[in-house]
Amino acid sequence: MLLNRMAGWQPFRIDALGLVTIFGAEEMNTAVGTLTQSWVTDWLPFLGSYTVANNQIVKPIQGFVLYNITDGIVATDVCGWFTRWLVSYPITYSATTITLRTDGSPMSADRRAIALGLGVLSMLPLLILAVLIEDWWAVVNIVALIISVAIRQQVLGQLRNSIDQAANSVPRTAIVKTLLTDPRPVNREWYSDMRMIGWLAFGVHAISLGMSTLVNQICCVFILVLCSFLKCRQIGERIHTIGTKLRLETDLGDSSWTRSPAYIRLNLNDTEQDNMIHWNLLPQRSNEFWWNRYKERVAAARGQPNTGGSTTEATIASNTSTLPNPQHPVSQQSNSQGNTTQTQLMAQAPPVRSATPPPTGTP
Numbered sequence: 001m002l003l004n005r006m007a008g009w010q011p012f013r014i015d016a017l018g019l020v021t022i023f024g025a026e027e028m029n030t031a032v033g034t035l036t037q038s039w040v041t042d043w044l045p046f047l048g049s050y051t052v053a054n055n056q057i058v059k060p061i062q063g064f065v066l067y068n069i070t071d072g073i074v075a076t077d078v079c080g081w082f083t084r085w086l087v088s089y090p091i092t093y094s095a096t097t098i099t100l101r102t103d104g105s106p107m108s109a110d111r112r113a114i115a116l117g118l119g120v121l122s123m124l125p126l127l128i129l130a131v132l133i134e135d136w137w138a139v140v141n142i143v144a145l146i147i148s149v150a151i152r153q154q155v156l157g158q159l160r161n162s163i164d165q166a167a168n169s170v171p172r173t174a175i176v177k178t179l180l181t182d183p184r185p186v187n188r189e190w191y192s193d194m195r196m197i198g199w200l201a202f203g204v205h206a207i208s209l210g211m212s213t214l215v216n217q218i219c220c221v222f223i224l225v226l227c228s229f230l231k232c233r234q235i236g237e238r239i240h241t242i243g244t245k246l247r248l249e250t251d252l253g254d255s256s257w258t259r260s261p262a263y264i265r266l267n268l269n270d271t272e273q274d275n276m277i278h279w280n281l282l283p284q285r286s287n288e289f290w291w292n293r294y295k296e297r298v299a300a301a302r303g304q305p306n307t308g309g310s311t312t313e314a315t316i317a318s319n320t321s322t323l324p325n326p327q328h329p330v331s332q333q334s335n336s337q338g339n340t341t342q343t344q345l346m347a348q349a350p351p352v353r354s355a356t357p358p359p360t361g362t363p
Contacts, residue, residue, distance in 0.1 A: 014214070019221055020206050024048050024228045031231045032152070033057035033084040035160055035183070035243070039111035040236030042153070043119025044227035049148045049205070052155050053198035058182050061087070066180060067279055069272045074279070079182050081163070081242065089239065094262040095253025100178065102167045104247035107238060115236075119149060122223055130216055137208045138216035144205035145220075151198040158185040158194075160243035167245040178246060260294050264301045 025048030032052065051057055061083040066075040091098075123142055130138035162184050166177035185191035209220060230236075240248045254261075268276065276282040283290045 014217055014221070020047060020209060020224070021050070024225070025051055027232050028228060029056050030084050030087055031234075032156070033080055034088055034239075035081045035156060035163065036085075036234075036241065037107050037160075037238050038231070038234070038236040039107065039115045039238075040118060041227065041231045042112075042115040043149055044122050044230065045119075045145045045149050045224055046152075046231055047224050047228045049152065050199070050202045052148075052152045053195050053202055055195060057084075058159065060182065067275075067281070069266070069268070069275050072271075072275045075180050077180075079179055081159075081183065082179055085239075085242075085248070088234065089250070091250075092252050092255040092257075094259055095255060095257040097251040097253060097265065099249040099251075100175075101247045101249055102174070102245050104167075104241045104243065104245045106244040107241075122227060126216070126219055126223060129219060130212075133213065133215070135213045135216050138212040138220070141205055141208035141212055141216070141220060144201045144208060147201040148198060148205060151194050151201060154194045155191065155198070158187065158191045159183040161186050163243040164245045167243070260290070260297060263294070264297050 024046070028046050028048040029051040032046070033056075058080045060077045060080045062077070064078040064083050066078050067073075068075070123145060127139065127142045130136075130142060160183075163178060165186070166181070166183075167174055169177055209217060212220070240250065242248070263276075263282070266272070273282060277284060285291060
């Protein structure tokens with residue numbers, strides 16, 4: 001009797017198709033596009049699953065610019081996963097240093113099993129409810145969701161494998177392949193086939209959800225919203241590891257720093273300073289007050305011992321108002337043989353969707 005009442009309960013109607021196609025799509029594009037893994041959310045269903053099928057998660061966020069200060073080169077974009085990672089990570093305004101290393105490790109088998117188990121637990125109650133009230137459209141909807149999640153794992157796995165291959169390159173090439181080149185699937189034909197199946201699964205999911213009973217619609221949407229929220233909140237996320245090799249070691253630094261202390265960290269030589277001036281990232285030499293203060297701080301900083309080791313380093317500073325705390329130095333290091341080489345980089349993006357305006361005043 002109760003099951004019959006649940007099946008026939010329809011005091012109102014909801015636009016389920018609109019919910020799964022519009023609501024949360026942008027947030028999922030950003031969260032999933034970082035290519036990080038989570039022992040909580042990896043196998044959970046999300047809103048906006050079509051962002052995986054249409055390859056939107058790998059498209060670069062427009063506006064970021066990469067300055068190679070050492071070689072005097074400007075790149076007009078930064079790869080999609082890194083821009084999404086920068087948007088997602090709570091960096092400080094000018095003091096955060098991110099070191100890219102190639103000594104990462106894969107997620108443990110225990111945590112992968114937990115992620116799979118949580119995915120089963122999230123959808124099994126929906127499937128049982130649909131069977132009990134004989135709502136076969138809801139059964140089709142759950143099956144489509146399961147396929148969508150499996151396709152998402154295959155697509156992300158291909159992208160992470162490409163990052164692993166890029167991280168295995170020689171250090172200078174690894175910088176270009178990981179930060180400037182969008183991930184290229186190892187098996188492009190398989191990748192394309194998975195995306196096509198993903199589109200089909202999404203279409204079935206959207207139609208069957210709209211045809212389901214109201215109680216199944218509400219339960220399904222609730223699970224989708226909850227799981228999407230957990231993903232956006234980065235619950236259980238391995239935020240510092242991309243794939244199995246690339247690791248982002250983050251030092252938030254001193255949030256009270258202005259640009260000049262951050263630039264001192266770059267240890268710029270005269271040529272690099274000239275490049276920064278040419279790009280208007282440093283004041284002109286005529287600003288004697290700024291340069292005198294900068295030189296004093298450089299002299300004081302050089303009195304501190306440098307950390308040793310044979311490494312190849314690329315330092316990136318990003319100035320972007322898409323973030324609450326826009327500017328941060330970033331460095332890239334990987335183990336290598338021979339003498340230390342250093343390449344200074346800077347990434348910059350224009351002010352868009354600023355949640356908190358950057359500090360004003362002379363740096």
